[in-house]
Amino acid sequence: MMIELRHLRALSLLRETGSLVRAAERLHLTQSALSHLFREMEDRHGQELFVRKSRPLRFTSAGLRLLQLGDDILPRVEVAQRDLARLASGQAGRLNIAIECHSCYQWLMPALNTYRDGWPEVELDLCSGFHFAPLPALVRGDLDLVVTSNPDPELKGLHYEPLFSFEMCLAISLKHSLLQELKRRWVEPQELAKEVQITYPVERERLDIFQHFLDPAGVEPAGIRTAELTVMMVQLVASGRGVCALPNWALYEYLQKGFVAQLQLGREGLWSTLYAAVREDLREQPYLADFLKTARNTCFANLQGIRTARARARARASPTMTEAT
Amino acid sequence: MMIELRHLRALSLLRETGSLVRAAERLHLTQSALSHLFREMEDRHGQELFVRKSRPLRFTSAGLRLLQLGDDILPRVEVAQRDLARLASGQAGRLNIAIECHSCYQWLMPALNTYRDGWPEVELDLCSGFHFAPLPALVRGDLDLVVTSNPDPELKGLHYEPLFSFEMCLAISLKHSLLQELKRRWVEPQELAKEVQITYPVERERLDIFQHFLDPAGVEPAGIRTAELTVMMVQLVASGRGVCALPNWALYEYLQKGFVAQLQLGREGLWSTLYAAVREDLREQPYLADFLKTARNTCFANLQGIRTARARARARASPTMTEAT
DNA sequence: CAATCATCATGAGTTTTATTCATGTTTAAT
DNA sequence: ATTAAACATGAATAAAACTCATGATGATTG
Numbered sequence: 238m239m240i241e242l243r244h245l246r247a248l249s250l251l252r253e254t255g256s257l258v259r260a261a262e263r264l265h266l267t268q269s270a271l272s273h274l275f276r277e278m279e280d281r282h283g284q285e286l287f288v289r290k291s292r293p294l295r296f297t298s299a300g301l302r303l304l305q306l307g308d309d310i311l312p313r314v315e316v317a318q319r320d321l322a323r324l325a326s327g328q329a330g331r332l333n334i335a336i337e338c339h340s341c342y343q344w345l346m347p348a349l350n351t352y353r354d355g356w357p358e359v360e361l362d363l364c365s366g367f368h369f370a371p372l373p374a375l376v377r378g379d380l381d382l383v384v385t386s387n388p389d390p391e392l393k394g395l396h397y398e399p400l401f402s403f404e405m406c407l408a409i410s411l412k413h414s415l416l417q418e419l420k421r422r423w424v425e426p427q428e429l430a431k432e433v434q435i436t437y438p439v440e441r442e443r444l445d446i447f448q449h450f451l452d453p454a455g456v457e458p459a460g461i462r463t464a465e466l467t468v469m470m471v472q473l474v475a476s477g478r479g480v481c482a483l484p485n486w487a488l489y490e491y492l493q494k495g496f497v498a499q500l501q502l503g504r505e506g507l508w509s510t511l512y513a514a515v516r517e518d519l520r521e522q523p524y525l526a527d528f529l530k531t532a533r534n535t536c537f538a539n540l541q542g543i544r545t546a547r548a549r550a551r552a553r554a555s556p557t558m559t560e561a562t
Numbered sequence: 563m564m565i566e567l568r569h570l571r572a573l574s575l576l577r578e579t580g581s582l583v584r585a586a587e588r589l590h591l592t593q594s595a596l597s598h599l600f601r602e603m604e605d606r607h608g609q610e611l612f613v614r615k616s617r618p619l620r621f622t623s624a625g626l627r628l629l630q631l632g633d634d635i636l637p638r639v640e641v642a643q644r645d646l647a648r649l650a651s652g653q654a655g656r657l658n659i660a661i662e663c664h665s666c667y668q669w670l671m672p673a674l675n676t677y678r679d680g681w682p683e684v685e686l687d688l689c690s691g692f693h694f695a696p697l698p699a700l701v702r703g704d705l706d707l708v709v710t711s712n713p714d715p716e717l718k719g720l721h722y723e724p725l726f727s728f729e730m731c732l733a734i735s736l737k738h739s740l741l742q743e744l745k746r747r748w749v750e751p752q753e754l755a756k757e758v759q760i761t762y763p764v765e766r767e768r769l770d771i772f773q774h775f776l777d778p779a780g781v782e783p784a785g786i787r788t789a790e791l792t793v794m795m796v797q798l799v800a801s802g803r804g805v806c807a808l809p810n811w812a813l814y815e816y817l818q819k820g821f822v823a824q825l826q827l828g829r830e831g832l833w834s835t836l837y838a839a840v841r842e843d844l845r846e847q848p849y850l851a852d853f854l855k856t857a858r859n860t861c862f863a864n865l866q867g868i869r870t871a872r873a874r875a876r877a878r879a880s881p882t883m884t885e886a887t
Numbered sequence: 888c889a890a891t892c893a894t895c896a897t898g899a900g901t902t903t904t905a906t907t908c909a910t911g912t913t914t915a916a917t
Numbered sequence: 918a919t920t921a922a923a924c925a926t927g928a929a930t931a932a933a934a935c936t937c938a939t940g941a942t943g944a945t946t947g
Contacts, residue, residue: 240639241566243905258923270906272925277905283650285843288719289924290914295719297843299649301703306642310635314565317631324624325608378626394613394620518610518622568934582895595935597896602934614895615943889947896941904933912925917918 242314244278245307247271248286252304255294278303327523329358335371336363336384338511339437340467340487345384348535352528359524375514382528383514386445396520397512398529401536402549404485405445405507407500408474416498423501426454433479435470438463445509446482450502471496482507486540510546567639569603570632572596573611577629580619603628652848654683660696661688661709663836664762665792665812670709673860677853684849700839707853708839711770721845722837723854726861727874729810730770730832732825733795735802741823748826751779758804760795763788770834771807775827796821807832811865835871 250260251271261268279286286300296304323329336345349361364371364380371383372392388397407424409415415428429451441447451458462479464470471491474481482502491497501507513532519525536543544552575585576596586593604611611625621629648654661670674686689696689705696708697717713722732749734740740753754776766772776783787804789795796816799806807827816822826832838857844850861868869877 239567239571240643241568242564243566246564256923266905267907268924269908269926273906276925282646284646295701296703298655298703298706298841299646299843302642302645302649305703306638310638313631313635317627318565320627321607321609321624324627330623376620378621378623378630381623393616516623518613518624581893583893591934592936593895594897594937598935601896890945891947892943892945894941894943897939898937900935900937902933902935904931906929906931908927908929910926910928912923914923915921917920 240303240306242311244274245303245311247274248278248300248303249307249311251275251287251294252296323358324522327521329356329360330519330522330524331360331362331381332525332528333362333364333380334382334384335374335380336365337371337443338384338386338484339439340484341384341511343467343487344536344539345532347539348532351535352531355527355531356524359528372514375516378516381515381519382525384511385514386509386511387448388512388514394517395514396517397514398520399546400511400513400529400533401540401543402508402510402546403540403543405449405482405502405509406485406488407502408471408481408483408488408491408497409500410474410477410480411495411498412477413480413498415500419500423504423506425503426451426456429458429480430456431459433460433462434458435462435464435473435479435481437470438465444482445507446502449509450482450507485542489541508549510549565628565631567636569599570628570636572599573603573625573628574632574636576600576612576619577621648683649847652846654681654685655844655847655849656685656687656706657850657853658687658689658705659707659709660699660705661690662696662768663709663711663809664764665809666709666836668792668812669861669864670857672864673857676860677856680852680856681849684853697839700841703841706840706844707850709836710839711834711836712773713837713839719842720839721842722839723845724871725836725838725854725858726865726868727833727835727871728865728868730774730807730827730834731810731813732827733799733806733808733813733816733822734825735799735805736820736823737802738805738823740825744825748829748831750828751776751781754783754805755781756784758785758787759783760787760789760798760804760806762795763790769807770832771827774834775807775832810867814866833874835874 247260247264250263251257254260254263257271257275258268261271264271275286282299284299285297286303287297288295320330334345334349336342345363349363352359353361371380372385372389372395374380375383376392376394384400385397389395407429415424419428434446434451436444436446460479462473464473467483467487470481470483471488473479475496485499488497488499492499513529515525572585572589575588576582579585579588582596582600583593586596589596600611607624609624610622611628612622613620645655659670659674661667670688674688677684678686696705697710697714697720699705700708701717701719709725710722714720732754740749744753759771759776761769761771785804787798789798792808792812795806795808796813798804800821810824813822813824817824838854840850
């Protein structure tokens with residue numbers, strides 16, 4: 238037989254009340270039950286847990302060690318139990334968020350701030366700077382929500398909630414020769430072979446420009462240069478150090494200010510959809526559903542040039558509307 | 563009903579094995595038993611714990627939360643269980659030591675070093691700088707051994723193992739007028755009323771000179787000055803800033819070097835006995851019994867002027883021998 | 888696509904464990 | 918010494934944990 242929480246709870250209560258009778262009362266048991274219980278524990282461990290004939294009650298070293306264990310773990314069990322109850326009722330929960338798309342901080346931060354007001358009980362955590370694959374971590378339970386544009390259909394048990402569709406665009410210097418040479422508003426992959434790509438400092442697989450544009454065409458850029466911040470990337474582009482792919486909504490303000498020019502990636506433009514990946518069973522939870530709503534609202538309120546995934550799907554079906562923004 | 567460790571163990575094993583059948587094998591149960599067990603847990607918490615029809619096995623958020631709890635607390639339970647087993651067998655244990663007497667570091671450190679070699683499994687900790695009463699902490703289980711010269715007979719469940727008896731002596735400057743004035747080797751409390759006392763920086767109640775010499779006679783010294791280290795206290799005495807009570811064994815080397823002179827406190831000398839206080843049930847433990855032996859050996863090997871408590875008791879009974887050292 | 892195999896669920900029956908009840912023993916207080 | 922409160926104990930009972938036998942489900946394969 239093994240230690241059980243029941244034993245630790247009883248022992249803790251024995252210390253608290255100072256007598257079997259009162260401890261039994263608190264546990265809604267008889268004094269006899271506790272007497273049997275402690276005797277069994279003592280038999281199991283081969284030593285006394287407390288000194289019977291003594292007032293006030295005294296514990297032996299073994300008893301004290303078990304009390305210490307109880308002090309250590311019982312509160313944790315309580316917390317877990319509350320978490321489960323809240324999870325069942327949908328009142329609150331944990332929301333460990335990771336984002337794959339670096340620019341997304343732009344809308345995620347305001348969204349989180351708004352959300353926090355409505356759900357102060359939800360334990361929010363933003364797991365940036367992770368060096369593990371986020372979607373498996375979501376399945377494992379280390380994360381609760383992943384913002385990604387690359388759903389993995391292999392992973393079971395996940396639901397991908399579309400947030401919005403956006404266009405990946407190429408930021409290019411106003412003085413760049415391509416702007417003059419091309420008689421069109423879009424580039425082919427081959428036309429970027431001589432350019433330096435400015436990117437976020439993350440793995441190549443997580444950059445849409447490579448995964449969905451250059452790599453499929455077998456084009457390698459003249460160089461790759463990284464920058465942490467979007468504003469730095471734009472600055473490098475503006476000063477002619479290279480070109481850079483950014484979501485249209487991230488690029489918008491810099492276009493307005495006339496810092497850089499914009500080209501579409503390919504004739505159709507490189508559209509993709511951003512999803513919030515969550516575990517299926519969490520999807521219905523009010524606190525999560527509301528987070529998704531808040532996130533979407535924040536995005537459509539603040540980001541220029543994005544579309545609902547549905548609208549974009551319709552647009553793709555009827556090519557005449559493709560370029561509408 | 564409440565969460566029990568059995569549930570957490572089963573769930574962890576389910577994750578480890580990936581199936582009810584294999585988890586049941588490992589637990590020496592039938593698959594049916596586990597099926598019933600998990601169903602009950604789910605009923606209790608009002609939600610599924612894992613997704614049945616799925617390979618590989620997937621857990622729900624609730625299941626993951628319980629797994630996390632298990633990962634958190636099950637290892638702690640294991641550790642406690644091992645501790646209890648070792649406590650039962652007397653192989654090893656914990657030894658959190660506190661000392662009331664500041665000078666005792668002088669022999670405690672070598673004793674600990676010797677002891678460590680023989681009992682590498684025992685978790686040794688020296689709780690110095692405590693600001694709580696050490697004997698109650700010993701009863702409570704926060705400490706396992708307290709070196710004290712003031713046993714408290716009120717506290718039940720403690721055993722006081724005598725280490726040795728020693729004499730509290732007064733260190734006094736070689737040029738001090740008292741040395742000339744007195745025609746004897748001892749002082750009365752009243753004769754210290756004009757002196758500054760140099761003491762360790764601890765509460766007055768913990769200083770034998772006050773508790774057993776000055777306070778009973780109602781004598782207040784001209785001043786109190788503190789120093790952290792014995793050597794500093796002796797230095798202050800040597801330079802005439804005051805007098806200072808120290809155990810004879812701590813004073814010995816400074817007398818030898820001729821830094822200070824020594825006077826007895828009262829005609830009989832102020833003898834007291836140093837005890838190692840332990841909880842009664844720990845007393846028989848081999849690892850503890852051996853610590854006491856090592857400590858005593860170290861003391862008698864290194865300290866000059868100490869006596870066994872028994873010898874001192876005999877000496878006190880026959881006054882003619884009182885002053886023998 | 889049926890056949891097969893492995894896994895899991897289920898209900899009744901059984902064993903084990905937890906608890907109570909009735910009563911005796913010990914302890915501390917008066 | 919007497920008494921009251923607390924605790925221990927063994928038998929009886931209630932509750933739980935578990936098994937067995939079997940049926941359902943899902944994945945695999947020829």
